[in-house]
Amino acid sequence: MKPWFKLAVIPAFVLAVTGCQQQEQKVEKTADKKVELKTDQDKQAYAIGASVGQYIRQTMDQQEKLGIKLSKDMVISGFEDAFHEKTQLDADAIKAQLQALDKEASEKQAAKSKAEAEKNKTAGEKYLADNAKKDGVKVTKDGLQYQVLKEGKGPHPKATDRVTVNYKGTLIDGTQFDSSYDRGEPITFALNRVIPGWTEGVQLMTVGSKYRFVIPADLAYGDRDMQTIPPNSTLVFEVELLKIDNGDDAKKSAKK
Numbered sequence: 001m002k003p004w005f006k007l008a009v010i011p012a013f014v015l016a017v018t019g020c021q022q023q024e025q026k027v028e029k030t031a032d033k034k035v036e037l038k039t040d041q042d043k044q045a046y047a048i049g050a051s052v053g054q055y056i057r058q059t060m061d062q063q064e065k066l067g068i069k070l071s072k073d074m075v076i077s078g079f080e081d082a083f084h085e086k087t088q089l090d091a092d093a094i095k096a097q098l099q100a101l102d103k104e105a106s107e108k109q110a111a112k113s114k115a116e117a118e119k120n121k122t123a124g125e126k127y128l129a130d131n132a133k134k135d136g137v138k139v140t141k142d143g144l145q146y147q148v149l150k151e152g153k154g155p156h157p158k159a160t161d162r163v164t165v166n167y168k169g170t171l172i173d174g175t176q177f178d179s180s181y182d183r184g185e186p187i188t189f190a191l192n193r194v195i196p197g198w199t200e201g202v203q204l205m206t207v208g209s210k211y212r213f214v215i216p217a218d219l220a221y222g223d224r225d226m227q228t229i230p231p232n233s234t235l236v237f238e239v240e241l242l243k244i245d246n247g248d249d250a251k252k253s254a255k256k
Contacts, residue, residue, distance in 0.1 A: 066108040068101075117223050117231035124217055124234030127172045131214050144200050145214040149238070152208025157191055157244045159199055164188040164243035170236045177228040186242055195220050197235070205241040213237045 037043045060070065081087045089097065132139055136147045157163050166186045168179040180187050191199055197215030205211055217223070217232045225231045 063105060066105060066112065068105060068108065113225055113231055120230055120232040120234075121217065124172060124232065127234055128214060128216060137214075140200060142196075142200060142219060143216045144197050144219055146201055146204060147212040148209065149212055150208070150210040150240075152206040152241065154206045154208075155244065156203055156206055157241070158246065159192045159203060160190075160246075162188060162190050162245040163202055163241060164245070165202070166240045166242060168238045171229070172234050172236060188243075188245075198237075198239075201237075202239065202241060205239070207241055207244060210238065210240040213239060 035042075035046070037046055063070065078087070078089075087094070128143070128145065131137055131145055134147075137145055138147070139145050164186050166180045168176065168181055170176045191202055195215070197213060197219035200219070201211065201213045201215070213236070215235045215237065217234055220233065220235045221229055221231075223231045229235070
């Protein structure tokens with residue numbers, strides 16, 4: 001029988017394998033007793049189990065957060081029955097159950113994301129309204145909010161320029177999701193290849209300046225779930241413009 005399942009719906013299969021192997025080999029193992037890894041093959045086999053086991057644990061944790069709690073005992077029983085060729089479900093029934101599980105998980109995740117997106121939108125709108133009233137905060141016609149923390153000198157970058165910046169990004173609750181400062185090096189990118197809030201905001205800056213931007217969700221990632229950035233999130237960035245490259249440097253180097 002050819003197995004059919006998505007990787008996301010295989011939780012506890014490795015636990016089942018472990019249980020089956022222990023039964024076959026009549027090995028008693030407690031949480032405090034470790035198996036002996038005597039040979040390279042022992043280590044390789046153990047590494048496979050440990051790697052997949054970690055993935056399965058994480059997958060089961062994610063499913064449980066969606067309200068789907070699978071019985072480890074039932075999974076182990078199903079694996080053992082299959083191992084001994086005595087499954088209580090035929091191939092079509094197994095496929096149907098796994099499809100149903102995948103559909104349920106997808107629907108629950110979609111509902112969770114929708115509810116989270118609506119919550120974040122409401123919270124973001126309130127934050128933007130309150131922030132707009134603060135001294136020094138300006139609002140562009142597109143809704144981008146910015147505050148000058150330090151003013152630099154010189155020209156402003158164009159959307160077609162490449163810029164080098166240091167920055168820190170947080171959610172409105174203060175949760176940091178990214179920082180070039182923490183990585184210890186600035187980042188260089190084409191200004192027209194980033195989120196609209198950055199493209200618009202950095203063009204307001206000059207080299208040496210540091211701004212605080214509050215970017216509405218529709219100028220950021222919208223209703224997309226970016227893992228560290230939930231859907232419909234209003235984002236807060238502190239950005240320091242270090243360099244503008246409009247192609248002049250490359251032209252000068254070519255002449256030399």
